[in-house]
Structure formats: structure tokens, C-alpha cells
Amino acid sequence: MEKIIFFLLLTLFLSQIVVASSHELKRHSHGVGKLYLNKLLKKDSTIDNNSSSSNFSSTIDYLELDIFVLSQKGLKDKDQIKKLPGQPFVKFKQYGGYVTVNKSAGRALFYYFVEAHENFKSLPLLLWLNGGPGCSSLAYGAMEEIGPFRIHKDGKTLYRNNYSWNQAANLLFLESPAGVGFSYSNISSEVKSNGDRNTAIDNIIFLLNWIQRFPEYKNRDFYIAGESYAGHFVPQLAEIILQHNKLAKKNLINLKGIMIGNAVINFETDEKGMYEYHASHGLIPDEIFEQIDRYCNFSDKALPQPHQCDNAIDIAIADTDPIDLYNIYAPLCPKSDDLSTTYYTSNKNSINYGMQQEIDPCSDDYLIAYMNRPDVQKALHANVTKIKYNWQPCSGDTDGIVPVTSTKKSIKKMKLRVETPWYPWFHKDYEVRVLVSYIYRLKDKDQIKKLPGQPFVKFKQYGGYVTVNKSAGRALFYYFVEAHENFKSLPLLLWLNGGPGCSSLAYGAMEEIGPFRIHKDGKTLYRNNYSWNQAANLLFLESPAGVGFSYSNISSEVKSNGDRNTAIDNIIFLLNWIQRFPEYKNRDFYIAGESYAGHFVPQLAEIILQHNKLAKKNLINLKGIMIGNAVINFETDEKGMYEYHASHGLIPDEIFEQIDRYCNFSDKALPQPHQCDNAIDIAIADTDPIDLYNIYAPLCPKSDDLSTTYYTSNKNSINYGMQQEIDPCSDDYLIAYMNRPDVQKALHANVTKIKYNWQPCSGDTDGIVPVTSTKKSIKKMKLRVETPWYPWFHKDYEDHGLSSSSVAGFVYENLEFLN
Incomplete structure (x- = not known):
């Protein structure tokens, strides 16, 4: 469709x-x-x-x-x-x-x-x-x-x-x-x-x-x-x-x-x-919608409007003016009298949200x-x-x-009589102590000559293990790619996926910001034209122990990992890794991640700053952190998630109103009243067949044969003006590729010869920790606003003489919220 x-x-x-x-x-x-x-x-x-x-x-x-x-x-x-x-x-x-x-x-x-x-x-x-x-x-x-x-x-x-x-x-x-x-x-x-x-x-x-x-x-x-x-x-x-x-x-x-x-x-x-939708999707600031909601009376008998209403609408229109409000995720068509120079001539790769037919903004x-x-x-x-x-x-x-x-x-x-109660929106297509080991010559051993099925690239790649606790036999696996160009001067960025328990090699490297994607044959790779290694040297870490190829010889540790232990292991990993790659010792360093990395990233940053202070020097030259769809505060995350589901028509308004009224998601609120439990049960049942990480996409059909997966039979695909295809079956290709012995050998991975298939796990994004949750969490921090809300412009508007910013947000003291 x-x-x-x-x-x-x-x-x-x-x-x-x-x-x-x-x-x-x-x-x-x-x-x-x-x-x-x-x-x-x-x-x-x-x-x-x-x-x-x-x-x-x-x-x-x-x-x-x-x-x-x-x-x-x-x-x-x-x-x-x-x-x-x-x-x-x-x-x-x-x-x-x-x-x-x-x-x-x-x-x-x-x-x-x-x-x-x-x-x-x-x-x-x-x-x-x-x-x-x-x-x-x-x-x-x-x-x-x-x-x-x-x-x-x-x-x-x-x-x-x-x-x-x-x-x-x-x-x-x-x-x-x-x-x-x-x-x-x-x-x-x-x-x-x-x-x-x-x-x-x-x-x-x-x-x-x-x-x-x-x-x-x-x-x-x-x-x-x-x-x-x-x-x-x-x-x-x-x-x-x-x-x-x-x-x-x-x-x-x-x-x-x-x-x-x-x-x-x-x-x-x-x-x-309309304005409620714009606010819920991060197009206008909440404060502007609140003013519109408070001061504007849109009935035909309400003239004239108060100046507070006019001012708020002026701001809302200015914020959304450069955006295609008929498809808020799409760029505009570049202006040209020559049809041969229009958008899809130069943008052959396109993001696909699991639909079946391409839409061209031109x-x-x-x-x-x-x-x-x-x-x-x-x-x-x-x-x-x-x-x-x-x-x-x-x-x-x-x-x-x-x-x-x-x-x-x-x-x-x-005020119509309800004859059939709300029914859910199913897809028809489916479903510290610092411990440093001085290690010599390990960098050269870790260099990856070439991954199986990989296209030619000029940058170097490395993969291997760093021991973080020798007595426990605990080691974390990493995958590192140099920047495409200027690797000697560009910063180092560490990427952590969430879960907790999700592989940064799987999602971060192979499905999100890394240099490659896996073809549907599960055997060959192609270039990700939007890899972040165009702007930084990328370090992907499978953490904590037990995630992906990372391991511990004490099996009970895998079940008892907590945030504090994870942060300690991660800083030990970094200090050892920098010994292995000394050229990055003083390099500008950033930590980024998503989902439960809303815990991992700031906690690692805190422990780095503490030890920099104790050492009276920069052990690690931390410059900043970034978190997407962050799990920060369970109370605000959970409330924001259900609000997002209701605002996108996934659950009925009445169910969200019951959750809002009866559920207390603070950690001191157990047990929940039965009205809360009943409402959550309905919400879970309504959203169960939906991919909450991409609510507009179908699920990947179940098949052991990769040749029969979704995109084999769905060659036409809707495109929302983005630039690269997303395939709902990509996890299947990833699992097939990562479990191949030649791939694991090339990565220098699976040295413990695990007896089960490597699995990527599941992370938390979009419909799980959406923009509504993040904004609620930031409000709870009560930070001072240093730069008011700025609108969400597409970078493609540069061709139209407009701002090249591709995000909206606020700047708070020591924090920037981007949407």
C-alpha cells in the first residue's frame, strides 16, 4: 500500500x-x-x-x-x-x-x-x-x-x-x-x-x-x-x-x-x-502549543483572537514553514526547470519504512x-x-x-454512538579502580583485512577483544572503523546500544551508523552512504559482558551486570583500548548511544570525569555525549510512550486516559490498581502485532530461506523523501551473516566458541522511547533554557536558501535536545 x-x-x-x-x-x-x-x-x-x-x-x-x-x-x-x-x-x-x-x-x-x-x-x-x-x-x-x-x-x-x-x-x-x-x-x-x-x-x-x-x-x-x-x-x-x-x-x-x-x-x-500533532511530533515547542490551546478559540464566533494566540500561531507557522507538512519526514523537491535534475535523479538510494511503493517529492x-x-x-x-x-x-x-x-x-x-469498540492497528503484512594492561602489538593483530562480501574501501577496520578483568576472564568485544577521510584529525566516537543487552556491532555498526549494510542474501555487504565515519572515527562496543561476542568465564556475572559494573568495565575497556591505539589518547572523544544507553552513556561520562579529576589530567579527552530515544526516567518514559501510542492512533484515547489517571510509574508505586493493569493489558494487546520501533512498517515474514524474505517479493517501495532503504527483514540478514564462521574469523570474534547462535537482541527506540518520553524526562530535570526552541528544518532546504539545520530542539544548560 x-x-x-x-x-x-x-x-x-x-x-x-x-x-x-x-x-x-x-x-x-x-x-x-x-x-x-x-x-x-x-x-x-x-x-x-x-x-x-x-x-x-x-x-x-x-x-x-x-x-x-x-x-x-x-x-x-x-x-x-x-x-x-x-x-x-x-x-x-x-x-x-x-x-x-x-x-x-x-x-x-x-x-x-x-x-x-x-x-x-x-x-x-x-x-x-x-x-x-x-x-x-x-x-x-x-x-x-x-x-x-x-x-x-x-x-x-x-x-x-x-x-x-x-x-x-x-x-x-x-x-x-x-x-x-x-x-x-x-x-x-x-x-x-x-x-x-x-x-x-x-x-x-x-x-x-x-x-x-x-x-x-x-x-x-x-x-x-x-x-x-x-x-x-x-x-x-x-x-x-x-x-x-x-x-x-x-x-x-x-x-x-x-x-x-x-x-x-x-x-x-x-x-x-493540527497543532497538537505538530507538537507531539517535535515540529513546534510544547510551550507554543500550550499557548495555542489556552488562548486560541477556533470557533467561528470567536473574533478577534487575542494577541497571545496570534503570536503563538505566527511562531508555529514560521517553525513549520520550510517543512513538507503533507509528509513531515520528507525533504522538498529541489527547484529546477530541468526535470532531469530533480530529486530522484541524484538520490537513488532511499529510506523505506516497510511500505511497497516509492513516493517522489518531485x-x-x-x-x-x-x-x-x-x-x-x-x-x-x-x-x-x-x-x-x-x-x-x-x-x-x-x-x-x-x-x-x-x-x-x-x-x-x-457524539456518535459507538457500535464497535476500538480495534487495534495491525499490519496486514504481519510481525573504580582503573586496571590497565599494557598490551603490545595487539592493534596489528586486530586489523581486519577485509570482511567477507565487503566492497572496496580505503579506511581501515579493526576488531577484537579487550580484557577488563583478567581474574574473572571477562573481555569485551569491539569493532572499530577509521573515518573515511582525515582520520588523523577527526574525533573518536564510542557508540553504545541499549537493551540493556543489545549488540552495538549488530545495530550500531550494521544497521544504523556503521559503514556497511548486509544484502538480503546474508552473504554480501554494501556501503552505507550515510555512515557517521564520514565525520568521526567510530568505535562500537559490545557491553556488558554476555552481549554479542563479549564474555565472562564466570557465568553468574552475565546475569548480574548492573549499571555501575557496566560503567566500570567500560572505562577500563577505554583506557586499555587507548593503550592499544595511542594515537587517540588526546583526541576529542564523544560517547553516543540510544535507548538504555540513556543510562550507560551519562554514567560512563560521569566516571570518566571523576577519574580525570582524580588524575588531575585528561585520561580520556571527553568533549560531549549524545543519546537518541533515551531511557532516562522510567516514570516519564512509560507515560510518554503511551501518550505517543495514543497520539498516533495505536491505542484508543480512552485507554491512554485510564493509564494517565490510574497508573503511577514511579518506583515506589507498587502494586498498581486494577484499572491501570487492565488498561496496560489492552494497550499491549493492541500494539503487540505492530513493530513499535517503526510503527509504519510491516513485520518481516517468517522464513528460514532468506530468498523468500520481504524485499524479494516487494520490489516497489514507498519512500518518504529520505535517502536509504530500510528493510524490515534486515535482522535476518544480520543474524545469517554474523553466524558465518568466515565472518567471525575475519572479525577476530567468538574466541570462546559459543555453542548457540549469536543474536543481536532488541533495542528501544521510536514507539518505545519516543520524543514525548524524552521531552517529559528533560522537563523533570528542571534545566535552565539557554536557547529557546528552534524549528525542525530539513537540511535539504539549503538549496532553497534556508537554514541547513535538520533538527529542532532546545539548548539547555549543558544539554541540547534535538528532534
Whole structure:
């Protein structure tokens, strides 16, 4: 599926379905940002901010409506599209053309229709409407979301969308209201005065005429779907259809249900939910959201807003302005008039979040180029008015604009009766004393000539053991890679994974910041173009003893490792390692890690500083520490985790409210009340089949044969504007590779010949220790803020003349929070 989005299934929609849609990339404005707010406050006639359906009146006489239904004889055959330019072969038929909805005004709406891939004679008819208001369903719905084709980056050729909805329905895309896309009116003032009521009337007149042109669909099951401002268009069209079916005492249109994704329903809840989403994802500071929540009243009777509200919204808009709010993890498309220089020409590697089809941030450019070609317009039977300006797709509203938080707030305001309780979001694809031993010539013995299946590299690698307690026979395994360039001057960075009990060789080196990744054959490696060894010399340590290839001859020690013992072993390791690599003795040194390294990293830093002070010199030249998704304080971590799960739709709000109310996660709060235990049991059950380390990814299918893993059969993959693929089966390739005798020999590892398979274990990130947990932990520290919140800009915005920062955050005394 492309991008899985939350769909509001309204009362008409009776059957259970699985739906998918791609995102709409950032267009030329934030659809529900302050520009939209200003339009609403000025009562822009194209936007209806009434929250109740009772404010929408679609009642017109049936006989009045009937006079707009014109003869359609012979028009169907004229509308058939033989073949679109650059289109691959398909078996289904396509049609495109105009339907007049008001002859006296010269008003006609353009449509594009594709039959179902198979069984078109029995499958339902689905009408797709994009929002805006003022967005083209041909542009987004047909060509970037659910239609049968995508446009190549040459702007000239098409390729198949393997996830088109025409595998399940006959698809009708309507450019509505007049003035959108190729739709037009001969009375230009009408284009500026379109409102919800007029749009609904035009849309039903279009449908009744279209059914005359395609009579085989007169009694076919009919659905209406859309997104964004279609949260108005879709239910209002459904209402007027039902009214006229009732007036006619028969089904003029056999409406069965409606679907809306990321729906603009109620401005008050939409706007509040949007800013809540931005804060929960680290796009704006909590303080700004708190001001918006406190001072802003988004109801239509609340003008003017107090200055505190205006100021907070100004800051929120400034912080998010350079971000693609339709896909907050994606960069923008570099500006270029030459399509050959667009994003994916130079960014062939791409991060993949377990989905199946690539999204290109430059797709709008290809769309505009294609749709403005005269041969394409001719094939579509479009642009009969010969508009003198370039066709444009407009702007839509999704994701960070009308996110799940907004939709849930709107549904709550409807006060509907719950017929089926919350059901969890499953993936369909699955599941000290300083002890220094002076060691000579060990560095040369530790050098790795070449790892099996490794591509050529210029930097050196080392692997081996450092004894940290000779009498106990305790030794820690390390893997070290020099910087790609300037290794003699760049700093040394120690990476620690968490767990506790997770291998830094496994995750840190082979799946995160190291120089290589493992191919799905489990035998060969490829370069990680974003390895941190482009900025530092990287030292990965498997700690404490018992993790990975690290060991102790006293087996009971492995079970009794604690934070203090781990910190002592780690500083002993470092002092011995520096003896082995003396060129790093005075080098700038940093410690980094994730998850439970929120304990390991600061505790190691503390013990280093203590011994530097005792020695009255820098034994280790520590300059700083970094921790990602840090386990710091169980109370705040746990509360923040469940808050994150609720804000991302993984657990129902009611369950989070029970956890928030009844659970006390402090270490003195046992036992928990039964309300807490029950709520946590439900939360665990709801999230159990989900990969909480990447909530948007499927699990890797279970298979002993690597050739049958996920990416073997899923060659197309969604891309969120990032630069390198993530494979949900990467652990399988890692385990296969690390358990090969030739790999262990090359690494100088497994000297104890463990009798069981080496395992990477599991770490804690993302949905486990998310940004919400980290922010709660930092607040509990009560540090002084030295630099206020700064916004989360993508580094790719440098091309747009903006800041090259790729993170947001605060600077506190002696601490910087980055998101």
C-alpha cells in the first residue's frame, strides 16, 4: 500500500474494507495554516466553516434538478481515450471529457474515468473528490494517489500503479467545482464564488448526466470517496443524493457509502488537532502549543483572537514553514526547470519504512509537465476552452495538516454512538579502580583485512577483544572503523546500544551508523552512504559482558551486570583500548548511544570525569555525549510512550486516559490498581502485532530461506523523501551473516566458541522511547533554557536558501535536545 491513512467511515459505509492512499506533497501553501485561517475569518465564499450539517441546505425541487439532465447520446464513444501519451499497455478502458452542469452559464465539469482492471461489469463505481477547496482530482487522485498510472520523472511517460483502486472498483475522478483543473464556467465570477452548496448541486447534476452517458452504471453500487476539504464535499453530496432519491421515490443514484481520509470536517477541532500533532511530533515547542490551546478559540464566533494566540500561531507557522507538512519526514523537491535534475535523479538510494511503493517529492513537477503537453490534453479531450495559463494541480490538505488527532477530535464532537469498540492497528503484512594492561602489538593483530562480501574501501577496520578483568576472564568485544577521510584529525566516537543487552556491532555498526549494510542474501555487504565515519572515527562496543561476542568465564556475572559494573568495565575497556591505539589518547572523544544507553552513556561520562579529576589530567579527552530515544526516567518514559501510542492512533484515547489517571510509574508505586493493569493489558494487546520501533512498517515474514524474505517479493517501495532503504527483514540478514564462521574469523570474534547462535537482541527506540518520553524526562530535570526552541528544518532546504539545520530542539544548560 502507498501511505496508510486514517479513514473516517461514516454511517452510510456499511461494509468493512481496507483502503490506502498516497500523501499529497506540499504544494504552494499550508492549506489549513494561517492563510486558511484568514480566509475563514474573512468568510471566504469558497470555504464553508460551518460545523453542523444542519447549516448546509441542499434542498432544491426535484423538478428543478431534472431540467439540468441533458441528452448524452453518442458522447460516451467520443470520450473514450484510445491511449494516453507514453502509457503502458492495459486491458481496461479509459474515458475523459466534459459534462455540462449549467447550459445557460456555460458551466462544465471535466472528468476522467477508468474501468476496473477486471470484472468491470460487476464491481462498484467510486467517485473520487480531492479537497482544497480547489484541488484537481485528476492531478492528485488519479495521477498521484489511487489511479492506474504514475508519471516518470521525464514528464513524458507513464508506469503502472500496482496499488490502484481500479483493482477493486470502477474509478471516476471529477475536477470540481468549476475553475478547478480543466473544468470551467463562461461566467468568470462564478469561479470565485463557488461554495459548498453550489458545488454539491453541480456535482449531483454532473452524476445524473454522467449516468445518462454511461447507463450501465445507473443501478450499480455507488461510493463517494475523497480527502481533505472533501470532508465537506463528500457528505454534502451524499446528503443531496439521499434527498433527491427520497423526493423521486426511487434510487436516482444507488449510493451505498462514503469514505473520507484526513477530513476537514470542523475547523475548530481540525485546527486544534493540527497543532497538537505538530507538537507531539517535535515540529513546534510544547510551550507554543500550550499557548495555542489556552488562548486560541477556533470557533467561528470567536473574533478577534487575542494577541497571545496570534503570536503563538505566527511562531508555529514560521517553525513549520520550510517543512513538507503533507509528509513531515520528507525533504522538498529541489527547484529546477530541468526535470532531469530533480530529486530522484541524484538520490537513488532511499529510506523505506516497510511500505511497497516509492513516493517522489518531485512528482508534482512531472505531473505539471505532463498535463500541460498539448498531446496529453488532446488525448484526454481536455482544455477545450484553451486556457492561456498553465494547468495547475493546486494545494491539498493531509497528514500534518489534518492529521489523525484532528479527525478524532471531530468524531468526538459528533457524539456518535459507538457500535464497535476500538480495534487495534495491525499490519496486514504481519510481525573504580582503573586496571590497565599494557598490551603490545595487539592493534596489528586486530586489523581486519577485509570482511567477507565487503566492497572496496580505503579506511581501515579493526576488531577484537579487550580484557577488563583478567581474574574473572571477562573481555569485551569491539569493532572499530577509521573515518573515511582525515582520520588523523577527526574525533573518536564510542557508540553504545541499549537493551540493556543489545549488540552495538549488530545495530550500531550494521544497521544504523556503521559503514556497511548486509544484502538480503546474508552473504554480501554494501556501503552505507550515510555512515557517521564520514565525520568521526567510530568505535562500537559490545557491553556488558554476555552481549554479542563479549564474555565472562564466570557465568553468574552475565546475569548480574548492573549499571555501575557496566560503567566500570567500560572505562577500563577505554583506557586499555587507548593503550592499544595511542594515537587517540588526546583526541576529542564523544560517547553516543540510544535507548538504555540513556543510562550507560551519562554514567560512563560521569566516571570518566571523576577519574580525570582524580588524575588531575585528561585520561580520556571527553568533549560531549549524545543519546537518541533515551531511557532516562522510567516514570516519564512509560507515560510518554503511551501518550505517543495514543497520539498516533495505536491505542484508543480512552485507554491512554485510564493509564494517565490510574497508573503511577514511579518506583515506589507498587502494586498498581486494577484499572491501570487492565488498561496496560489492552494497550499491549493492541500494539503487540505492530513493530513499535517503526510503527509504519510491516513485520518481516517468517522464513528460514532468506530468498523468500520481504524485499524479494516487494520490489516497489514507498519512500518518504529520505535517502536509504530500510528493510524490515534486515535482522535476518544480520543474524545469517554474523553466524558465518568466515565472518567471525575475519572479525577476530567468538574466541570462546559459543555453542548457540549469536543474536543481536532488541533495542528501544521510536514507539518505545519516543520524543514525548524524552521531552517529559528533560522537563523533570528542571534545566535552565539557554536557547529557546528552534524549528525542525530539513537540511535539504539549503538549496532553497534556508537554514541547513535538520533538527529542532532546545539548548539547555549543558544539554541540547534535538528532534
